[in-house]
Amino acid sequence: MNHKEQTAREKLIVALDVDTAEEAVTLTKKLTPYAAFFKVGMQLFYSHGPEIIRIIKDQGAKVFLDLKLHDIPNTVGQAARVLAGLGADIINVHAAGGVDMMQAAANAVRQRAYSLGIPAPMIISVTVLTSIDQRIFEQELGMPGTIQDKVKKWAVMTQKAGLDGVVASPREIQIIREACGTAFKIITPGIRPSWSVSGDQKRIMTPAKAIQQGTSYLVVGRPITGDKDPAAAAQRILSEITEVL
Numbered sequence: 001m002n003h004k005e006q007t008a009r010e011k012l013i014v015a016l017d018v019d020t021a022e023e024a025v026t027l028t029k030k031l032t033p034y035a036a037f038f039k040v041g042m043q044l045f046y047s048h049g050p051e052i053i054r055i056i057k058d059q060g061a062k063v064f065l066d067l068k069l070h071d072i073p074n075t076v077g078q079a080a081r082v083l084a085g086l087g088a089d090i091i092n093v094h095a096a097g098g099v100d101m102m103q104a105a106a107n108a109v110r111q112r113a114y115s116l117g118i119p120a121p122m123i124i125s126v127t128v129l130t131s132i133d134q135r136i137f138e139q140e141l142g143m144p145g146t147i148q149d150k151v152k153k154w155a156v157m158t159q160k161a162g163l164d165g166v167v168a169s170p171r172e173i174q175i176i177r178e179a180c181g182t183a184f185k186i187i188t189p190g191i192r193p194s195w196s197v198s199g200d201q202k203r204i205m206t207p208a209k210a211i212q213q214g215t216s217y218l219v220v221g222r223p224i225t226g227d228k229d230p231a232a233a234a235q236r237i238l239s240e241i242t243e244v245l
């Protein structure tokens with residue numbers, strides 16, 4: 001693997017949206033040559049419990065624990081403290097919970113990691129979900145203005161709260177970079193190679209374009225895990241990323 005391929009691999013996060021540890025481990029084993037990070041979300045965490053993080057990490061993978069905490073500051077702070085002890089590399093909360101909630105999470109995570117003597121996981125906020133388009137945003141959620149403006153506002157708020165970055169759609173990368181600078185992490189789901197189907201994702205982009213826009217990490221689930229040959233799909237995506245680095 002050359003230097004560019006290694007850089008591309010460090011940017012790829014595979015979403016392990018499966019029910020069982022067996023399926024998750026099988027996928028992780030096949031895909032670690034192509035992706036450094038694996039995302040454990042609600043489906044896998046709720047079915048297998050906290051132990052799944054250690055199981056995935058034992059495969060030599062880094063773990064993004066995607067539980068999207070969203071509650072009052074005390075509740076989120078206490079939950080984030082517990083999650084920080086599980087060994088994940090990235091943890092997330094919803095920006096919609098506000099500054100106090102995000103600060104409570106960030107403080108709890110960093111204090112717990114410090115007291116355990118482990119590196120603090122990256123803590124990021126989820127802005128506007130990639131499954132929301134402008135119609136849903138306005139008509140169903142009753143939100144004023146544009147998604148882009150809301151994402152920018154929440155990214156700035158997240159940075160002020162002291163978090164490390166945001167989850168957003170690749171379509172907002174430029175606006176976030178302008179507002180929050182180059183050190184701020186931007187994690188982008190809603191990635192769809194030209195050969196894949198969009199499904200429930202609305203604000204999508206191809207892997208190469210998202211990299212060109214300046215994303216920090218790409219989250220890819222079904223285009224890889226739903227393929228009859230997940231390793232081949234991951235390899236195609238890795239090559240697409242490598243070509244534009």
Ligand SMILES: O=C(O)c1cc(=O)[nH]c(=O)n1[C@@H]1O[C@H](COP(=O)(O)O)[C@@H](O)[C@H]1O
Pocket residue numbers: 015017039041066068092126128129130131167168189190191201219220221222223
């Ligand atoms: O926080 C996330 O990871 C997330 C935020 C968001 O706005 N959109 C989004 O799709 N995700 C997650 O990213 C993954 C995308 O999976 P696919 O649509 O299968 O590629 C899923 O596990 C989602 O839970």
